[in-house]
Amino acid sequence: MTKTIGIVLFPDFEDLDAIGPKEVFGMFALSSSGEWQVATISQDGEPVRSYLGTTIEADHSFGDCPQLEVLLVPGGLGTRTEVDNEAIIGFVRKQGTGADWITSVCTGAFLLHRAGFLDGKRATTHWGAIELLRQESNVTVVDDERWVKDGNVITAAGVSAGIDMALYLVAELTNSDKAKRVQHMMEYYPKPPQFAEAGEETQV
Amino acid sequence: MTKTIGIVLFPDFEDLDAIGPKEVFGMFALSSSGEWQVATISQDGEPVRSYLGTTIEADHSFGDCPQLEVLLVPGGLGTRTEVDNEAIIGFVRKQGTGADWITSVCTGAFLLHRAGFLDGKRATTHWGAIELLRQESNVTVVDDERWVKDGNVITAAGVSAGIDMALYLVAELTNSDKAKRVQHMMEYYPKPPQFAEAGEETQV
Numbered sequence A, B: 001m002t003k004t005i006g007i008v009l010f011p012d013f014e015d016l017d018a019i020g021p022k023e024v025f026g027m028f029a030l031s032s033s034g035e036w037q038v039a040t041i042s043q044d045g046e047p048v049r050s051y052l053g054t055t056i057e058a059d060h061s062f063g064d065c066p067q068l069e070v071l072l073v074p075g076g077l078g079t080r081t082e083v084d085n086e087a088i089i090g091f092v093r094k095q096g097t098g099a100d101w102i103t104s105v106c107t108g109a110f111l112l113h114r115a116g117f118l119d120g121k122r123a124t125t126h127w128g129a130i131e132l133l134r135q136e137s138n139v140t141v142v143d144d145e146r147w148v149k150d151g152n153v154i155t156a157a158g159v160s161a162g163i164d165m166a167l168y169l170v171a172e173l174t175n176s177d178k179a180k181r182v183q184h185m186m187e188y189y190p191k192p193p194q195f196a197e198a199g200e201e202t203q204v
Helices: A015-030 A086-098 A106-114 A127-134 A161-173 A176-185 B015-030 B086-098 B106-114 B127-134 B161-173 B176-185
Strands: A003-008 A036-042 A070-073 A101-105 A121-123 A139-141 A147-150 A153-156 B003-008 B036-042 B070-073 B101-105 B121-123 B139-141 B147-150 B153-156
Touching (some): A003 A015, A003 A086, A015 A101, A015 A161, A015 B015, A070 A086, A070 A106, A070 A161, A101 A106, A106 A121, A106 A127, A121 A153, A147 A161, A153 A161, B003 B015, B003 B086, B015 B161, B015 B176, B070 B086, B070 B106, B101 B106, B101 B161, B106 B153, B127 B139, B153 B161, B161 B176
Parallel strands (some): A003 A036, A003 A070, B121 B139
Antiparallel strands (some): A147 A153
16 A cells, blocks of 8 residues: 655645655655655645745645655744644644654644654754744754654754755665665755855855 | 746646745745745646646736746756747746846756757756757756856756755845845755665765
8 A cells, every 4th residue: 555755734834844855755756666655734625825925735634634654744934823723733643643754844843742742852943943942841952953863753953954854764764775866866965055244255 | 116036837847946946035035025026827827736746826827927037947847848838938938038037947947948048058957857958059058067157047957956046046136145044044054864875885
């Protein structure tokens, strides 16, 4: 039976938190001969608008979503209100309990925490939310890693860190060669431009 | 008047080609006090399904799209057929002629070429399509850069290279400080995992 990697969408999620990993997982699934698939999920199965105004359709509602092997919760400004949305917290708790891997990107960590998955765990989030996560009880917050794995829970740092985490997870799900091939297909050998501030030397 | 960065969507575009730059431009626009906005555009204004099965809504159709200041054409398997779609080539030609910047990611370069914007120019594309682009007349193909700027035309290499290119363009549109701030907000200090092949030393 096909295994499913599910990406939870909610109002005001952050685009790249969801679509960075979806690109990685999607390329992986394509090369898996039907062993894996990737799905988007929203509370009511309706399209969801991101904080930056990108509207993405959902493949499933919380109600009709099959059990996931990998659960991914993106971050974004919407997490500030979603932590109090019992429907999404209940969904994350139920799916996470049955999943092989429970993952978040950016402030998605706060939804994992609220669902109980960060208790006693090492975890990370966006740099701008690190202090807030430290105030939550029973989490050892790590602030200098792109992603943190503790058992079957992996939390990624801010936004773009989800790409790095997803590649790591592909290697865990299969092997390094598969992950390397995905990295090659998406040419993920990043070289961000180096910006000089006024009067500052350009780093090379 | 608000300036618009437009991202063209077509069937079987590649997710990250579009959404990587959209994240960068979206964060930039948010901090521009309404000077800039980002829009998605499809031929008929209807939602478009990517090659990996992500369906994204369009803000405009080709017909009702305002003149763009920045045009971005993503790549993906769909470009193989879109190069022969006169509607999209005509739209790219018209918008590109009026735009300040004409950009592509990955195999989006082939649509720019078909619209006439790579004639006599240096350009790049996904590594897997470099030889194909070399066969096109009158393009000097560069194969070892994340992005290539020639005049007001910027072509990025494969998939993830669009993020690097978009950050560069933000600096061109404004200044390095703005681009650095966007990079910081999206934590784009990538550290892809290093994969060891069987029997190979892990790089550190």
